[in-house]
Amino acid sequence: MVIEMLDDKPFALIVEDDRDIVALFRHVLDVAGYHTEISMNGLEAMERIESAQPDIVLLDLQLPGLSGIDILKRMREDERMKTIPVVVITAYPYYLSSLPEEPDMVLLKPVDLGQLSNLVQRLKATKSNMRESPYDKTTNLYTVSFFAVRLTFAIERVKQLQYKRFGVLFADLNPFDQIRKQMRESNYYGIMYQMAEMFKKKLRPTDTTAWIDEGCFLALIEEITSKEIPPKIAGRVSEGLKSFLEKRLPKVNIQTSVGVVLCDDTYDAIPEILDDIQFARELVRTQDKKNIAIYTRQELQKLRDARASRRYEL
Secondary structure, eight states, X not given: OHHHHHHXXXXXXXXXXXXXXXXXXXXXXXXXXXXXXXXXXXXXXXXXXXXXOOSEEEEESOOSSSOHHHHHHHHHHSTTTTTSOEEEEESOGGGGGGOSSOOSEEEESSOOHHHHHHHHHHHHHTHHHHHSOOBXXXXXXXXXXXXXXXXXXXXXXXXXXXXXXXXXXXXXXXXXXXXXXXXXXXXXXXXXXXXXXXXXHTSOTTOEEEEETTTEEEEEEOOOOSTTHHHHHHHHHHHHHHHHHHHHXXXXXXXXXXXXXXXXXXXXXXXXXXXXXXXXXHHHHHHTOSSXXXXXXXXXXXXXXXXXXXXXXX
């Protein structure tokens, strides 16, 4: 019974050599329902990560044996570990510029325990998603379930001052079932994989991509430093998809609709974002917009209210 209970809990590895900080982190994670383990040595931590595949790693950068920088680099270079969420914890922000790979989140000491608690609670809600395969079999992009895990980190990051806003780009193929119907299965998988590769190339290397198996690409666009970035990226994606479809599937009448939902710190849960993405997709499909559609949460709410008002009048 005890073993079953431990197996049912998500597993967090705390890699930190300060015992006081370890005690605080362990308390927060225990309360959130995680099974926690502690490693105060970098080499031992690396061995444990490789063997146990934790659901999340809280990683200090300054460690005996092997630095946190080297641990992060090894994790991101290994297919078995590259998707494990990593929260880097440091008292020295100038070290961040030397990181060879991007962590999922950075917490500066002294750590805001409220922020950490919010993060692990959200991750706990998506723990089953974290244990499934993160990759879609058709496109080799992330699944929506794993994309939701990345959104969890994005919500927390946007609450930090340096990250004011992030965006979720969507690109629909309409009607998608025509691609399936008019192609042999072997050709279908080849075409979809090539289209997904093209989609990734139109984005920035740091953008996270996913596929909804009803004909929609998704991309998480973080670190938006100017208002021109979302429409510029969306424009590249739109032109890339149109060109690909014209060249590779000229006989299949597929239309593309592309838009971006801009997300700020008013979002508190993943379903809120996913609901707004779905509503924005419906708007773009039905309004036949010629320009790239960029929506804020406030704009989407006004459009929802207007739609509800029209239905009430009818």
